[in-house]
Amino acid sequence: MRRHELGCDDHALLAELSADCEVGHLALATPDGPRAVALDFALVDDAIWFHGALAGEKFEALAAGARVGFTMARPYSFIPSTWSAPEHACPATHFFKSVEVRGTCAPVSSADEKAVGLQALMEKYQPEGGFRPLSADLPMYRGALKGVGVFRLEITSWTGKLKFGANEPAKLRHIWVTKLRERGQPLDLLTAVEIEKTLDEDQAP
Numbered sequence: 486m487r488r489h490e491l492g493c494d495d496h497a498l499l500a501e502l503s504a505d506c507e508v509g510h511l512a513l514a515t516p517d518g519p520r521a522v523a524l525d526f527a528l529v530d531d532a533i534w535f536h537g538a539l540a541g542e543k544f545e546a547l548a549a550g551a552r553v554g555f556t557m558a559r560p561y562s563f564i565p566s567t568w569s570a571p572e573h574a575c576p577a578t579h580f581f582k583s584v585e586v587r588g589t590c591a592p593v594s595s596a597d598e599k600a601v602g603l604q605a606l607m608e609k610y611q612p613e614g615g616f617r618p619l620s621a622d623l624p625m626y627r628g629a630l631k632g633v634g635v636f637r638l639e640i641t642s643w644t645g646k647l648k649f650g651a652n653e654p655a656k657l658r659h660i661w662v663t664k665l666r667e668r669g670q671p672l673d674l675l676t677a678v679e680i681e682k683t684l685d686e687d688q689a690p
Contacts, residue, residue, distance in 0.1 A: 499645065514546065649682070
């Protein structure tokens with residue numbers, strides 16, 4: 486990462502974004518060139534799981550265990566340029582948390598493994614429950630587990646990024662916090678808290 490002061494290697498960030506981000510983007514190579522695919526996903530035992538068809542371009546690209554990239558990002562507030570420099574566009578910025586993953590990805594073959602991945606997806610996207618836990622032993626799921634493709638991305642490395650102005654002067658960050666709290670949208674309040682964390686870190690011994 487070029488801006489090392491924005492980097493984060495705390496595993497908690499990977500876990501947080503895996504839980505909070507509803508959509509991730511899988512980057513892979515195909516015969517027609519690079520492709521980015523938006524998909525639902527879940528993190529289990531430091532591997533990323535998702536489902537898809539057992540045919541088509543994505544399946545063919547991943548069938549042999551392809552090297553891939555994967556990105557998840559959570560947007561926070563946009564900061565207008567007018568908060569710090571009237572008539573000058575350059576100070577406008579947008580805050581976010583992101584994780585960029587590299588690894589290998591392939592379909593899993595056993596029904597038991599498929600059930601693990603699909604159960605994780607259900608727990609993430611339907612946390613209220615209301616369904617029988619997925620298991621290859623249950624007749625109601627055997628046909629579905631056989632017919633669906635489930636993929637596991639084994640993470641070999643990942644890089645986190647927290648963009649909340651840590652590289653900017655404390656005076657400017659204080660202005661942003663004040664303006665965000667004045668604007669008062671729910672996302673603004675969350676962003677203000679994240680910027681305040683950078684100010685606390687500045688004062689730490």
